[in-house]
Amino acid sequence: MNIVVALIAGLLFGLGLAVSQMMDPAKVLNFLDVAGAWDPSLMLVMGGAVAVTMPGFYVILKQPHPLFSPRFFLPYVGHIDPALLGGAALFGIGWGLAGLCPGPALAGLVSGNGDIVGFVLMMLLGYRITGYLEERRAARATL
């Protein structure tokens, strides 16, 4: 059942990225370019999404467990640490360079564009190398 849930959720997510045109790097960069010909669309995409998630999550997280899973898998909400700040800062720089964040980059693969394929491969490489270094550091810390 979790596979069906994930498939439908993915479908909705991909449609949402396409309908809102967030797959278009020009639209994203024109949002970030407040000093240029500003296109505020992205703000309404996030606003529309949060208008659904904020009340929805509030209700869902009051339930003892999800429908098809024994528990909720939730990240920490507290402790703002240097890794969070540095990571978010780096992510923003990469996002601003190409106008692609992970969702739209992945969705853009369906266009068959080789440059987007390159972006996604490098993204996975960067993610994995960082994960590996973090694991090694954590392992050393417990010795």
Next chain:
Amino acid sequence: MMVATEFTPVSALLGGAMIGLSALLLLAGSGRIAGISGIVGNMLTARGADLSWRMAFTIGLLGGAAAWLYLTPPGTLELNLQAGLPLMLLAGFVVGVGTRLGRGCTSGHGVCGIGRVSPRSITATMVFMLTAGITVYVTRHLIGGGA
């Protein structure tokens, strides 16, 4: 290379709401957060049931995007790449490192984290919006000479 785009409030709100609904469904059904960097990035190391839901989500996402891209009239959705290959590769790498280190991207922190009113996610979203804005200002107006 810079392409002008129009403000599209209706499709933005509609698409945004669909992304929000996707996140609701995944949390209510499976208890998972719809953060793309984590779902896809951790696919490389996931095994068994943890791998299969990530793959199903990814296949769904690709299917949804493909359906809209190829079934709507030409020009409905354009992908105007704004960077050449070397910059795309660099940007992809930096996005990968940053989203792993910062534990999330626009969806995990921006849509789901803010939806949970998480101080970490609200902070992360403000930080990546700020550095992205500065990056665009530098590349378009300081180095690029404006337009």
